[in-house]
Amino acid sequence: EAQVTQNPRYLITVTGKKLTVTCSQNMNHEYMSWYRQDPGLGLRQIYYSMNVEVTDKGDVPEGYKVSRKEKRNFPLILESPSPNQTSLYFCASSQISGGETQYFGPGTRLLVL
Amino acid sequence: AQSVTQLGSHVSVSEGALVLLRCNYSSSVPPYLFWYVQYPNQGLQLLLKYTSAATLVKGINGFEAEFKKSETSFHLTKPSAHMSDAAEYFCAVYNQGGKLIFGQGTELSVKP
Numbered sequence: 001e002a003q004v005t006q007n008p009r010y011l012i013t014v015t016g017k018k019l020t021v022t023c024s025q026n027m028n029h030e031y032m033s034w035y036r037q038d039p040g041l042g043l044r045q046i047y048y049s050m051n052v053e054v055t056d057k058g059d060v061p062e063g064y065k066v067s068r069k070e071k072r073n074f075p076l077i078l079e080s081p082s083p084n085q086t087s088l089y090f091c092a093s094s095q096i097s098g099g100e101t102q103y104f105g106p107g108t109r110l111l112v113l
Numbered sequence: 114a115q116s117v118t119q120l121g122s123h124v125s126v127s128e129g130a131l132v133l134l135r136c137n138y139s140s141s142v143p144p145y146l147f148w149y150v151q152y153p154n155q156g157l158q159l160l161l162k163y164t165s166a167a168t169l170v171k172g173i174n175g176f177e178a179e180f181k182k183s184e185t186s187f188h189l190t191k192p193s194a195h196m197s198d199a200a201e202y203f204c205a206v207y208n209q210g211g212k213l214i215f216g217q218g219t220e221l222s223v224k225p
Binding site: 004033035040041042043044045048058090092099101102103104105106107 | 122145147149154155156157158159162164203207212213215216217218
């Protein structure tokens with residue numbers, strides 16, 4: 001089954017404790033992206049990657065890091081989480097060309113105390 | 114710059130009534146437009162997509178949307194709401210840089 005998977009689905013942590021949210025896709029997509037979803041703000045892009053070893057900032061990159069060492073994986077790293085990073089996070093992937101459909105993972109709900 | 118505006122953060126309809134969720138976009142180029150649905154505790158699922166092949170686009174679960182260039186709109190409709198349609202709906206458009214821009218979302222409630 002073609003899918004995007006994320007782990008963990010739920011995470012409670014404390015301020016300053018480094019964490020990683022994993023994302024993996026099995027569709028051989030070049031493009032991958034991380035979004036955060038906050039009430040009333042829709043989805044905002046954090047980082048994206050056009051291919052292996054190619055990453056770039058989205059609209060709200062502060063406090064986040066990413067890496068793309070393999071085509072299928074695109075982990076999101078919070079080096080020192082803060083309460084304002086409490087949010088619902090989605091990973092997505094797509095082919096690269098104009099107007100491709102992005103496929104989303106199930107989401108990771110993060111609470112930073 | 115491309116943007117998307119969804120009118121109404123909450124819409125409530127009765128079961129069997131017409132569903133109309135509004136989306137207006139701004140784009141300087143022919144747009145690629147999407148509607149996604151998010152059921153509780155799930156990720157976003159594609160409902161339908163406009164790619165200039167036809168102005169009336171049919172999607173899953175009986176939803177459809179009409180692209181109106183003169184009104185820069187892409188409203189989502191369904192003739193008869195079901196309880197299972199209760200969810201959050203997002204309109205999105207690609208910008209010239211290849212980024213997918215989302216609207217703020219509309220939460221649809223369906224009353225029995």
